[in-house]
Amino acid sequence: xxxxxxxxxxxxxxxxxxxxxxxxxxxxxxxxxxxxxxxxxxxxxxxxxxxxxxxxxxxxxxxxxxxxxxxxxxxxxxxxxxxxxxxxxxxxxxxxxxxxxxxxxxxxxxxxxxxxxxxxxxxxxxxxxxxxxxxxxxxxxxxxxxxxxxxxxxxxxxxxxxxxxxxxxxxxxxxxxxxxxxxxxxxxxxxxxxxxxxxxxxxxxxxxxxxxxxxxxxxxxxxxxxxxxxxxxxxxxxxxxxxxxxxxxxx
Amino acid sequence: xxxxxxxxxxxxxxxxxxxxxxxxxxxxxxxxxxxxxxxxxxxxxxxxxxxxxxxxxxxxxxxxxxxxxxxxxxxxxxxxxxxxxxxxxxxxxxxxxxxxxxxxxxxxxxxxxxxxxxxxxxxxxxxxxxxxxxxxxxxxxxxxxxxxxxxxxxxxxxxxxxxxxxxxxxxxxxxxxxxxxxxxxxxxxxxxxxxxxxxxxxxxxxxxxxxxxxxxxxxxxxxxxxxxxxxxxxxxxxxxxxxxxxxxxxx
Amino acid sequence: xxxxxxxxxxxxxxxxxxxxxxxxxxxxxxxxxxxxxxxxxxxxxxxxxxxxxxxxxxxxxxxxxxxxxxxxxxxxxxxxxxxxxxxxxxxxxxxxxxxxxxxxxxxxxxxxxxxxxxxxxxxxxxxxxxxxxxxxxxxxxxxxxxxxxxxxxxxxxxxxxxxxxxxxxxxxxxxxxxxxxxxxxxxxxxxxxxxxxxxxxxxxxxxxxxxxxxxxxxxxxxxxxxxxxxxxxxxxxxxxxxxxxxxxxxx
Numbered sequence: 001x002x003x004x005x006x007x008x009x010x011x012x013x014x015x016x017x018x019x020x021x022x023x024x025x026x027x028x029x030x031x032x033x034x035x036x037x038x039x040x041x042x043x044x045x046x047x048x049x050x051x052x053x054x055x056x057x058x059x060x061x062x063x064x065x066x067x068x069x070x071x072x073x074x075x076x077x078x079x080x081x082x083x084x085x086x087x088x089x090x091x092x093x094x095x096x097x098x099x100x101x102x103x104x105x106x107x108x109x110x111x112x113x114x115x116x117x118x119x120x121x122x123x124x125x126x127x128x129x130x131x132x133x134x135x136x137x138x139x140x141x142x143x144x145x146x147x148x149x150x151x152x153x154x155x156x157x158x159x160x161x162x163x164x165x166x167x168x169x170x171x172x173x174x175x176x177x178x179x180x181x182x183x184x185x186x187x188x189x190x191x192x193x194x195x196x197x198x199x200x201x202x203x204x205x206x207x208x209x210x211x212x213x214x215x216x217x218x219x220x221x222x223x224x225x226x227x228x229x230x231x232x233x234x235x236x237x238x239x240x241x242x243x244x245x246x247x248x249x250x251x
Numbered sequence: 252x253x254x255x256x257x258x259x260x261x262x263x264x265x266x267x268x269x270x271x272x273x274x275x276x277x278x279x280x281x282x283x284x285x286x287x288x289x290x291x292x293x294x295x296x297x298x299x300x301x302x303x304x305x306x307x308x309x310x311x312x313x314x315x316x317x318x319x320x321x322x323x324x325x326x327x328x329x330x331x332x333x334x335x336x337x338x339x340x341x342x343x344x345x346x347x348x349x350x351x352x353x354x355x356x357x358x359x360x361x362x363x364x365x366x367x368x369x370x371x372x373x374x375x376x377x378x379x380x381x382x383x384x385x386x387x388x389x390x391x392x393x394x395x396x397x398x399x400x401x402x403x404x405x406x407x408x409x410x411x412x413x414x415x416x417x418x419x420x421x422x423x424x425x426x427x428x429x430x431x432x433x434x435x436x437x438x439x440x441x442x443x444x445x446x447x448x449x450x451x452x453x454x455x456x457x458x459x460x461x462x463x464x465x466x467x468x469x470x471x472x473x474x475x476x477x478x479x480x481x482x483x484x485x486x487x488x489x490x491x492x493x494x495x496x497x498x499x500x501x502x
Numbered sequence: 503x504x505x506x507x508x509x510x511x512x513x514x515x516x517x518x519x520x521x522x523x524x525x526x527x528x529x530x531x532x533x534x535x536x537x538x539x540x541x542x543x544x545x546x547x548x549x550x551x552x553x554x555x556x557x558x559x560x561x562x563x564x565x566x567x568x569x570x571x572x573x574x575x576x577x578x579x580x581x582x583x584x585x586x587x588x589x590x591x592x593x594x595x596x597x598x599x600x601x602x603x604x605x606x607x608x609x610x611x612x613x614x615x616x617x618x619x620x621x622x623x624x625x626x627x628x629x630x631x632x633x634x635x636x637x638x639x640x641x642x643x644x645x646x647x648x649x650x651x652x653x654x655x656x657x658x659x660x661x662x663x664x665x666x667x668x669x670x671x672x673x674x675x676x677x678x679x680x681x682x683x684x685x686x687x688x689x690x691x692x693x694x695x696x697x698x699x700x701x702x703x704x705x706x707x708x709x710x711x712x713x714x715x716x717x718x719x720x721x722x723x724x725x726x727x728x729x730x731x732x733x734x735x736x737x738x739x740x741x742x743x744x745x746x747x748x749x750x751x752x753x
Contacts, residue, residue: 072402072427075402076402079395079398079399079402103395105389105392105433105437106392106395106396106431106432106433106437107431107432107433107434108395108399108429108430108431108432109429109430109431109432110399110402110427110428110429110430111427111428111429112427113426113427
């Protein structure tokens with residue numbers, strides 16, 4: 001059983017955070033929240049999304065799992081205005097999701113065929129890492145660093161200078177280098193520690209697409225360890241965590 | 252003889268309504284109005300445009316016919332701002348149309364070579380159908396239904412539910428279905444009758460491009476009959492009618 | 503030695519004026535100004551840019567010459583907001599240009615590898631022509647004429663009618679003709695003289711891309727002579743001059 005009503009804006013923010021990594025996913029319709037955990041085909045980037053029942057106008061579920069094509073679901077959500085309410089109801093017999101968007105002067109019904117969850121890649125176990133450094137910054141600052149790195153390289157280094165108490169987003173190209181420096185004063189907060197890891201830029205660019213520019217993003221970082229990126233959606237009633245495996249530093 | 256002055260916005264609205272179906276057309280320069288009737292190469296979609304003399308700042312004509320390349324004429328009209336006046340004058344000897352756009356600080360003259368009207372596809376006879384149902388809705392509502400149908404199919408069904416007094420824009424895809432329901436309260440007006448016809452979505456998408464989102468569109472409909480779409484331009488002094496042949500329903 | 507600070511907007515306007523013609527150029531770091539002179543590979547279009555020391559927040563230079571990839575430098579300048587200050591500093595030893603963009607909440611450093619100036623095409627000698635006609639118009643008027651000409655031809659004619667005291671931007675296509683007429687009243691100023699020359703439209707389109715729509719553009723013109731286009735940037739503390747060789751008129 002699944003029967004829920006949610007604003008189109010919240011639904012879109014939630015779907016966007018997952019669709020940048022995978023095309024299909026399992027959605028867990030838990031009693032108290034809706035959750036998605038997925039890993040990209042190369043097992044490099046993971047996402048963990050939770051949307052609490054309180055993020056919905058109304059929410060009823062009893063623990064089922066459905067498989068969906070995310071692009072298709074996003075396309076439907078885009079037919080709504082941000083304020084429109086989207087009604088989602090699972091038909092257990094037909095295994096179809098009935099989606100209704102009510103606007104001021106129309107009712108749009110969409111019947112979406114679901115995907116067999118068993119045909120979707122297994123959900124990853126997200127490792128519980130205790131990372132030594134933690135940086136909180138604005139989505140716009142992360143975006144600036146990623147765009148700058150993209151001018152010179154396919155890789156990006158995230159690094160904390162413990163002495164200077166600065167966070168660095170860096171890239172080394174064949175001829176040119178780039179370094180975005182964020183001081184403690186520039187950041188929302190910085191908990192310094194030994195942290196310096198290299199990542200594939202493509203994955204960070206994809207994750208960055210979904211992160212709102214005004215989001216507070218927490219970056220947990222270590223030395224040649226995965227990075228964890230965390231931010232809230234749905235006015236704090238939804239949580240997105242990305243985890244990205246490091247590349248081995250060549251020097 | 253043809254000598255007329257018209258606002259760029261009115262000229263563009265008029266040309267757009269025809270150019271979505273055909274690239275070349277005959278323009279009839281009647282004494283009391285300018286009119287275009289055209290059918291697409293596959294004989295599926297027709298357009299009938301009338302722009303009354305009152306829609307012009309000044310209008311003089313004596314019943315001639317000219318052939319024009321619509322894309323070219325639209326490109327010229329786009330050089331003007333919406334409020335600019337466009338002066339059109341036919342040179343009978345050279346068979347060229349002299350177009351002048353006066354702006355605040357320039358005079359743009361364009362000499363357009365005309366096309367021999369005999370080389371252009373014959374104008375269609377638009378059948379005078381008495382269709383049992385008539386719906387009046389906003390261009391934006393039609394647009395929403397067409398965009399929704401386009402997510403799942405190449406065909407679109409327009410249907411009136413006489414009992415519920417609702418108008419349905421529907422599409423059936425291989426796995427997914429979509430239905431935009433407009434109640435009598437959602438519509439500007441509904442005159443119910445037996446009406447359910449299937450159409451090629453491509454044609455409706457093209458016609459939809461020309462229909463202003465805030466236009467009042469009258470949809471005349473029957474059972475497996477052509478649909479007539481009608482709206483006004485030039486503050487009521489111009490009329491556009493589209494007619495689209497039905498597809499045979501497969502069930 | 504080169505150490506300067508300039509607003510991102512001024513830097514971008516300066517670079518744009520050159521990059522429409524060439525990809526690489528020499529920058530002369532003179533004591534009192536920064537200057538670039540370049541000619542396109544076909545030796546048809548030239549540009550001469552001067553940015554006075556007063557256009558910078560601070561400027562120190564001693565006459566060196568550096569070679570740069572303009573596209574790369576523009577890409578970096580685009581990372582800044584219009585009001586951001588860009589700090590440029592030459593490292594004589596590494597032959598790299600250190601670029602720093604300070605925003606409200608980050609410091610972006612970019613280390614740009616320079617190009618050996620000897621590997622860049624020789625700077626042209628810009629001929630000192632005494633042209634008989636001079637027209638001053640708005641960038642937007644020139645833009646309108648160039649766009650109109652582009653509808654019908656690959657060539658564009660610039661002509662002064664001495665008797666009527668009008669300036670004409672004209673093009674003759676295979677079937678259609680276009681003429682943008684600017685009267686003395688439409689222009690900022692007109693000093694009439696014998697002037698009628700034909701140009702390749704591609705070059706003028708490229709130059710037009712860099713000319714701000716609200717710039718006052720001075721057009722110096724003769725009979726089958728090069729045209730000189732001149733405008734100011736950086737609130738008058740920068741000067742751009744284009745020179746374009748004529749095409750031979752076919753009639």
